[in-house]
Amino acid sequence: VDLVVHSLKDLPTTLPPGFTVGAILQRENPQDALVLTPQLAGHTLESLPDKSVIGTSSLRRAAQLKRNFPHLAFKDVRGNLNTRLRKLDELGEYSALVLAAAGLSRMGWDDRISQIIDPGVCLYAVGQGALAVEVRAEDRHVLELLSFLHHRDTVLRCVAERAFLRTLEGGCSVPVAVHSHMEGKELSLTGAVYSLDGADCLKDTQKVSLNATQEVN
Structure with a gap:
């Protein structure tokens, strides 16, 4: 097996040693x-x-x-x-x-x-709607073959979402939700954490301007 295709939302934010995400395909509707x-x-x-x-x-x-x-x-x-x-x-x-x-x-x-369902009503899961290809980190040949599948805006959004989830050390047992979008060179990320009954919520939005030439990994 040279590669495995996952729903990105089901892929752990930290992969086992020796493995990496070789490509993230253009995102479908994440809602x-x-x-x-x-x-x-x-x-x-x-x-x-x-x-x-x-x-x-x-x-x-x-x-x-x-x-x-x-x-x-x-x-x-x-x-x-x-x-x-x-x-x-x-x-x-x-x-x-x-x-x-x-x-x-x-x-x-x-x-x-x-x-x-509008994100104003129900924010979606980190990486929802995107497919990711997991490969061996040292397999440069497969990584090169996959490079054309890498969708820049999807990668930028999903990397930000996964960084948010990783920082919170959240998983399926925690109601963590996000909404992200690109406006030109600006990335906007809304993140929220809810109590199980939905009564309590911590929510914030951050925006960052991106250099059009910066590398996406």
């Missing part, structure tokens, strides 16, 4: 998406009936949505995308699911998306 049962078609998070059960396995999503939509109920959901959608459609345990928009799009299931 979260609402997927409804057919009976609730046309609804949004804002309009769902009281006590509607939202399925999510993410502490980050649950904390933010509890904070913004206290009229809803939340329940853990596990399994791959097929399994989660089957639980939504066939088992009647959930009113809706909140999933990564990029994951649904990659499977060709954009038609299941009822609402793209």
Whole structure:
């Protein structure tokens, strides 16, 4: 095996010795998406009936949505995308699911998306929507072959997001969320940490101007 492709959000911020990220591909939509049962078609998070059960396995999503939509109920959901959608459609345990928009799009299931959730409502996970290629750090040949896949703006955003997560020493057990974007040569990063119930939040935005010629690693 010469390389491994990961969802960047699932890749540890510190890799084992001897390994590196050889490329980060152009990011797809990093936002979260609402997927409804057919009976609730046309609804949004804002309009769902009281006590509607939202399925999510993410502490980050649950904390933010509890904070913004206290009229809803939340329940853990596990399994791959097929399994989660089957639980939504066939088992009647959930009113809706909140999933990564990029994951649904990659499977060709954009038609299941009822609402793209604005980052002002739910910040996304570090690296969400981006694919990363892990390689052996000394394999210069493979690194050179992958170089054309490296997408500069995506790299800049994701490196900043991962540095934020690494500084916090956060992981899946902590509701850490981000939003980043490029405006010309300026990178803006919003980072937040939530309590599990969403009641408490620390949030800040920082901006930095980037030299157009600086190297991206």
